Amino acid sequence: MAKNLVLWLVIAAVLLTVFNNFSAETDPRGLNYSDFVAEVQADRVSKVVIDGYTIEGTRSNGETFKTVRPALQDPKLVDDLISHNVQIVGKQPEQQSIWSQLLVASFPILVIIAVFMLFMRQMQGGGGGKGPMSFGKSKARMMGEDQIKTTFDDVAGCEEAKEEVKELVDYLRDPGRFQRLGGHIPRGVLMSGNPGTGKTLLAKAIAGEAKVPFFSISGSDFVEMFVGVGASRVRDMFEQAKKNAPCIIFIDEIDAVGRHRGVGLGGGNDEREQTLNQLLVEMDGFEGTEGIIVIAATNRPDVLDPALLRPGRFDRQVNVGLPDIRGREQILKVHMRKVPLGEDVKPELIARGTPGFSGADLANLVNEAALFAARASKRTVGMDQFEKAKDKIMMGAERKSMVMSYDERLNTAYHEAGHAIVGRLMPKHDPVYKVSIIPRGRALGVTMFLPEEDRYSHSRESIISNICSLYGGRIAEEMTLGKEGVTTGASNDIQRATMLARNMVTKWGLSEELGPLLYDDEEQDPFNRGYGQSAKPMSEDTQRRIDDVVRGIINDCYSKAAQLLEDNRDILESMCQALMKYETIDAGQIDQLMKREPVSAPAGWSDDDQRNSDAPDDGAESAKDDKPSDDGVDPDVPPSPDQNIH
Numbered sequence: 001m002a003k004n005l006v007l008w009l010v011i012a013a014v015l016l017t018v019f020n021n022f023s024a025e026t027d028p029r030g031l032n033y034s035d036f037v038a039e040v041q042a043d044r045v046s047k048v049v050i051d052g053y054t055i056e057g058t059r060s061n062g063e064t065f066k067t068v069r070p071a072l073q074d075p076k077l078v079d080d081l082i083s084h085n086v087q088i089v090g091k092q093p094e095q096q097s098i099w100s101q102l103l104v105a106s107f108p109i110l111v112i113i114a115v116f117m118l119f120m121r122q123m124q125g126g127g128g129g130k131g132p133m134s135f136g137k138s139k140a141r142m143m144g145e146d147q148i149k150t151t152f153d154d155v156a157g158c159e160e161a162k163e164e165v166k167e168l169v170d171y172l173r174d175p176g177r178f179q180r181l182g183g184h185i186p187r188g189v190l191m192s193g194n195p196g197t198g199k200t201l202l203a204k205a206i207a208g209e210a211k212v213p214f215f216s217i218s219g220s221d222f223v224e225m226f227v228g229v230g231a232s233r234v235r236d237m238f239e240q241a242k243k244n245a246p247c248i249i250f251i252d253e254i255d256a257v258g259r260h261r262g263v264g265l266g267g268g269n270d271e272r273e274q275t276l277n278q279l280l281v282e283m284d285g286f287e288g289t290e291g292i293i294v295i296a297a298t299n300r301p302d303v304l305d306p307a308l309l310r311p312g313r314f315d316r317q318v319n320v321g322l323p324d325i326r327g328r329e330q331i332l333k334v335h336m337r338k339v340p341l342g343e344d345v346k347p348e349l350i351a352r353g354t355p356g357f358s359g360a361d362l363a364n365l366v367n368e369a370a371l372f373a374a375r376a377s378k379r380t381v382g383m384d385q386f387e388k389a390k391d392k393i394m395m396g397a398e399r400k401s402m403v404m405s406y407d408e409r410l411n412t413a414y415h416e417a418g419h420a421i422v423g424r425l426m427p428k429h430d431p432v433y434k435v436s437i438i439p440r441g442r443a444l445g446v447t448m449f450l451p452e453e454d455r456y457s458h459s460r461e462s463i464i465s466n467i468c469s470l471y472g473g474r475i476a477e478e479m480t481l482g483k484e485g486v487t488t489g490a491s492n493d494i495q496r497a498t499m500l501a502r503n504m505v506t507k508w509g510l511s512e513e514l515g516p517l518l519y520d521d522e523e524q525d526p527f528n529r530g531y532g533q534s535a536k537p538m539s540e541d542t543q544r545r546i547d548d549v550v551r552g553i554i555n556d557c558y559s560k561a562a563q564l565l566e567d568n569r570d571i572l573e574s575m576c577q578a579l580m581k582y583e584t585i586d587a588g589q590i591d592q593l594m595k596r597e598p599v600s601a602p603a604g605w606s607d608d609d610q611r612n613s614d615a616p617d618d619g620a621e622s623a624k625d626d627k628p629s630d631d632g633v634d635p636d637v638p639p640s641p642d643q644n645i646h
Contacts, residue, residue, distance in 0.1 A: 031065040037077075043084050051091040148214055150204040156334045157327030157359055158198055164318045165189060165206050168293060172210035172246050175291075186315035187283055188294040190254075192301040193320035196360030199297035202320065203250045206295065213247040215240070219256035222275045230257065230275030238282045238292070245291030254296040258304045276305060284312040322358055324454050325351050331359050335366040342382035350386055353433070355451050365389050391434070395448060396441030404444070410580065411477060412437045412445040415489055417575040418476025419447040419469055421568055422561045424594055426465035435575075436584040444489065447473075460510045463500055467557040468564075470497040475562045476572060501553040505546055513549045571596065 031039075036055065039045050048057040053069045069077075081088055152162055171178055171185040178185060191199040207214035215237065222230040241247050261273050283294060296314065298304065308314060323331060328351035336347065354362065368389035373381040392398075404412070420435045430449040437445040449469075474490035481487075502520070509516030519538065565572055571593055578585055578599045589599050 031067040033067050033070060036065070036067045037080070040080055040084050040086060045081075045084070045086050047087040047089065048081060049089045049091055148204055148208040150201065150208040152205050152209055154334060155198060155202050155205045156330035157323030158202065158320050159327070161191070161202060161318045161320045162205075164316065165202065166209075168206055169209045172212050172248075172293070175246070185293065187292075187312065188296065188314035188316070190301065190304075190309065190314040190317045191295065191297045191320050192299070192317065194322055194358055195299055196358035197320045197322060198359045199320050200250070200252060201359070203248070203295045203297065207248050207250075210246075210248070213244040215247060215249045216252070217250070218252045219254045219258065222257045222279075223272055230271055231278035234275060234278040234282055241292045247292060249292060249294045251294065251296045253298060254308075255298045255300045255303050258296075258298075258308050260303060260305045261307075276308070280307055280313065283314075322356060325355075328354055328357060328362060331362045332366065335363050339366055339370050340380045342380040344383045345381070345386065346383065349383075350390070352452075353390060353450055355454055361393065365393060368392060395434075395436070395446045396443065399439040399441075402439045404439070408444070409437060410576070411481065411487060412489070413576040413579040414476045414480045414572070415473040416445040416447045417572050417579060418472035418474075418561075418565060420472075420575065420590060421571055421594075422472030422475075422564050423447070423449055423465070423469035424590065425564050425568070426468050428459060428462040429465040429469060432587060432590050434584065434586050435579065435590065437579050438583050460504070463504060463510070464553075464557060467497045467500050467554070468561040470494075470500075471558050471561045472565065475558070475565055479562075479565060479569070479572070497554065497557070498550070501550045501557075502546075504553065505549050511549050511553070514545065519546060574599070 036045075036057070039057075039059070044060050045057050046060045048055055050069075053071070054066065055069055056064065056066050058064050078088065152166070155162060168185060168189065175185070191202065193199060204214070217237065222233050237249065241249055257272060257275050257279065259272065259276075261276065294314075301309075301317070309317070329347050332347040332350055336345075350365070354365065357365070365386070366389075369381050369385040372385040372388050376385075378385070416435050416437060420432050423429050424432050430451045433448040433450040435445075435447050440446050470493040471490075473493055474486060477486045477490070504510040505514055506520035507518065509518075519542070574596070575585070575590075575593050578589065578593060582589075582599075582602055584602070585593075585599070586602070589602075592599050
């Protein structure tokens with residue numbers, strides 16, 4: 001309104017200026033005042049019409065003219081006109097109406113008022129909610145029922161979570177069916193799970209299926225540096241929601257505002273606590289919020305305040321976990337709808353080779369495969385592009401521009417071959433998927449192990465096998481280069497092996513010496529303990545016993561891996577030569593090597609592809625003086641059994 005008024009006032013001012021300019025132009029019939037006087041005295045003027053300073057006249061021959069009288073007084077003018085028989089006609093001055101006079105007088109005031117209203121509207125956030133006076137307004141973005149096209153068909157891989165929330169859709173469509181029996185829908189639903197598992201997508205699907213307004217906001221949008229702003233935004237958001245009920249409010253990353261109230265551990269402050277208190281009151285306070293369903297998402301439900309999780313607020317907690325092999329296949333099919341696929345693409349095979357992938361990871365996999373196909377000018381995306389995309393995501397992008405010396409490449413080949421051989425021979429170990437000495441990311445070489453099926457827990461035997469395979473690379477270097485030639489490439493392997501062995505003793509109770517007791521509690525919720533209290537007090541004797549048991553596990557695994565490589569030294573040499581020639585070998589070639597059979601060349605291989613495989617290249621320069629700490633070996637690190645993820 002204020003903007004339109006200012007626009008019309010500006011247009012009126014421009015038009016007035018233009019009209020004034022036109023009226024100020026010289027009339028082609030104009031006559032100088034001195035010439036006019038001379039014409040009168042020469043009896044060549046018969047009639048004049050005087051209108052203020054303007055004089056319009058008619059000559060004796062019928063011609064008309066116009067002149068302007070000077071501002072100076074000329075009392076003899078009328079006498080001269082009368083003495084020369086000139087007919088004088090006076091014109092009555094025009095009188096402006098009271099409304100015209102009022103408009104002209106009030107025009108500057110109207111302009112000032114319009115500008116003031118425009119500034120106030122901007123300050124109050126009327127122009128988009130970003131003004132300095134809009135702190136207390138909600139930043140929730142509302143989407144109408146026709147704007148959300150996402151449905152449950154677009155959500156895959158979390159069937160249990162979908163079943164949990166389908167009841168919300170039924171209630172929003174037909175609330176009377178539940179109310180007749182005295183039931184009411186949960187006021188809030190908390191979705192928790194790993195990043196990328198589809199929590200936000202599932203909330204959109206609920207709104208799309210129910211055909212109701214959908215308010216979306218992030219938890220960080222509530223908290224500002226000014227005290228009371230967050231609580232005001234919560235009130236404003238629920239007021240808007242009540243006007244559009246039934247509706248859904250989706251709060252993403254609610255842990256930004258819903259953290260445990262207490263001593264301030266974790267970044268808490270008074271403003272965050274006031275915002276949380278207001279949210280608690282709005283969800284289940286003195287006034288009801290009938291028809292408003294709050295859906296929240298978080299990756300850290302353990303830090304949320306208990307008052308927020310109680311029945312009446314977030315009655316229902318839905319865990320959206322990582323998809324299993326069947327769920328990954330369904331997710332891949334959803335994302336593959338938009339991609340022209342080749343006839344050789346099999347989603348079930350891709351799903352089997354991507355354990356631990358979330359929905360976002362699988363979407364990224366399909367996108368990377370499409371990009372590989374586009375770079376190769378393919379019309380369809382084939383299985384080869386999906387394999388390249390999977391290798392890029394799991395092992396990192398190839399660093400083809402990195403120049404390595406022959407000795408560096410040979411040492412990397414022995415290192416990766418040691419990992420592969422020990423991992424292949426140890427029981428309960430995941431099968432070898434691929435071995436490569438092509439630098440990827442920070443690693444000079446990569447050995448990938450993929451499980452044959454999804455795992456949710458690990459036995460002691462499988463953990464011991466993982467530790468042995470982690471030391472396989474270092475042992476292979478020691479066998480070929482001697483103890484003085486061992487490099488720093490195994491630093492990450494040592495770190496991970498030590499962590500596994502220590503977890504076996506202190507967390508998982510898998511050591512006979514110390515028994516099934518918990519000695520390390522670093523993952524315990526810090527809010528259940530006093531501020532600054534250590535995880536668990538422990539005597540020096542106990543710590544020494546733990547170190548001794550861990551060292552014993554490591555030494556046993558090291559000796560076992562060394563014996564396996566000594567017994568299969570010929571396979572180690574053959575695999576090293578195959579890596580030097582082909583740079584990357586897959587599971588089929590590894591099977592041939594383990595059977596001591598000749599290694600077949602990869603598909604599409606030619607001798608021109610071979611680089612620096614037979615003799616050292618003295619002119620080559622090593623890209624680094626030292627190996628990076630992470631050699632890219634990726635055997636699965638067993639998670640804590642209580643996590644139930646792989």
